[in-house]
Amino acid sequence: MDLVTLDDVREAAVRIAGRVVRTPLLPLGWDSGLWLKPESLQPVGSFKLRGATNAVALLSDAERARGVVTHSSGNHGQALAYAARVAGAPCTVVIPEGAPSVKVEQVRALGAEVLLVPAAERLATAERVVAERGRTLIPPYDDRRVIAGQGTIGLEIVEDLSDVEVVLVPVGGGGLSSGVATAIRALRPRTRVYGVEPEYAADARDSLAAGRVVVWDLALTHRTAADGLRTNLAELTLAHLRERLDGIVTVSEEEIAAATSRLVRGARLVVEPSGAVAAAARLFRSAELPSGRTVAVVSGGNVDPAVLAAAAVA
Numbered sequence: 164m165d166l167v168t169l170d171d172v173r174e175a176a177v178r179i180a181g182r183v184v185r186t187p188l189l190p191l192g193w194d195s196g197l198w199l200k201p202e203s204l205q206p207v208g209s210f211k212l213r214g215a216t217n218a219v220a221l222l223s224d225a226e227r228a229r230g231v232v233t234h235s236s237g238n239h240g241q242a243l244a245y246a247a248r249v250a251g252a253p254c255t256v257v258i259p260e261g262a263p264s265v266k267v268e269q270v271r272a273l274g275a276e277v278l279l280v281p282a283a284e285r286l287a288t289a290e291r292v293v294a295e296r297g298r299t300l301i302p303p304y305d306d307r308r309v310i311a312g313q314g315t316i317g318l319e320i321v322e323d324l325s326d327v328e329v330v331l332v333p334v335g336g337g338g339l340s341s342g343v344a345t346a347i348r349a350l351r352p353r354t355r356v357y358g359v360e361p362e363y364a365a366d367a368r369d370s371l372a373a374g375r376v377v378v379w380d381l382a383l384t385h386r387t388a389a390d391g392l393r394t395n396l397a398e399l400t401l402a403h404l405r406e407r408l409d410g411i412v413t414v415s416e417e418e419i420a421a422a423t424s425r426l427v428r429g430a431r432l433v434v435e436p437s438g439a440v441a442a443a444a445r446l447f448r449s450a451e452l453p454s455g456r457t458v459a460v461v462s463g464g465n466v467d468p469a470v471l472a473a474a475a476v477a
Contacts, residue, residue, distance in 0.1 A: 167342065169350070172315060172345060175217040182216050182220075186202055193429055196454075196456055200316060200458055202316065203432055203464025205242075208433075208463055211303070212246065213313050214312035218246075227251070230247070230255070230298045231243060231301050232301070234258075234259075234288065235303050236259060236262045236266070239304075240258055248274050255275065256275045256276070256277055257289045258279055259281065260279050320347065321351055324458060329356075331445060333440045334396075335437070336397060336400060337401065340403075341404060359444040360440065364387050370401050389439075422439040422446050426461065434466065435463050437462060437463055438464060442459045444459070445459055
């Protein structure tokens with residue numbers, strides 16, 4: 164399978180420069196060996212803007228005029244809507260019913276058309292929009308352009324902390340972890356990259372163990388508060404993770420909630436549960452990880468206000 168390369172990631176970094184925020188590494192007073200990479204500071208509140216911006220930048224003029232479509236629980240949808248608006252391209256986002264209302268509202272506010280459908284029908288609906296309107300499908304993670312864009316996070320981590328020893332990355336569909344692991348492994352082969360996912364959506368752990376994509380039923384993954392991580396891997400992302408990821412750590416719902424609260428109160432960040440899982444691994448599963456200077460990617464901050472309020476007082 165044709166995997167993304169370091170050159171792909173570097174080319175993506177040039178395309179997205181000035182269009183996305185180059186997020187800093189934040190040191191923490193309560194853990195001198197941990198830095199946060201707060202992608203929640205992006206204009207759309209998540210790392211997804213990187214991959215979406217890179218993908219839109221690669222469209223031809225004709226493709227841009229016809230527009231783009233994706234299927235997303237919210238963060239990639241917001242990112243694509245934002246990138247498409249900047250590029251002057253029409254955008255349709257297919258969102259599963261039950262997604263956090265704050266994410267749906269933000270997609271609409273960015274000017275995109277929203278189609279709410281049952282979760283099992285979102286890909287088929289997006290493909291129908293492609294067939295009927297000629298729009299270009301830009302998937303949330305199963306796409307080399309998207310993976311390369313997400314990999315720019317890895318470039319920045321190494322630039323800002325050249326002696327980083329461990330990088331922790333949330334895993335949903337695997338686009339973020341694939342891109343980050345690609346960049347880190349190429350630039351610092353001795354640095355260990357671990358994916359982190361909820362115990363209630365541990366399909367990546369099972370897929371890596373089985374050597375094939377293992378699909379968890381929506382009824383199972385729906386149990387986790389980390390709604391952005393309920394998606395299963397694709398063949399493309401599994402291929403990247405098998406070659407470039409050092410392992411998977413799972414965290415409980417209680418640990419995710421505690422980490423969310425710790426980041427909101429102790430790091431003064433707006434963090435969604437999906438964005439807190441990497442920090443949760445450092446906080447509660449350090450025995451399963453190598454020691455050393457660690458960066459935890461905070462993947463997003465598009466959190467329901469009620470969840471944020473609860474985290475702030477926990």
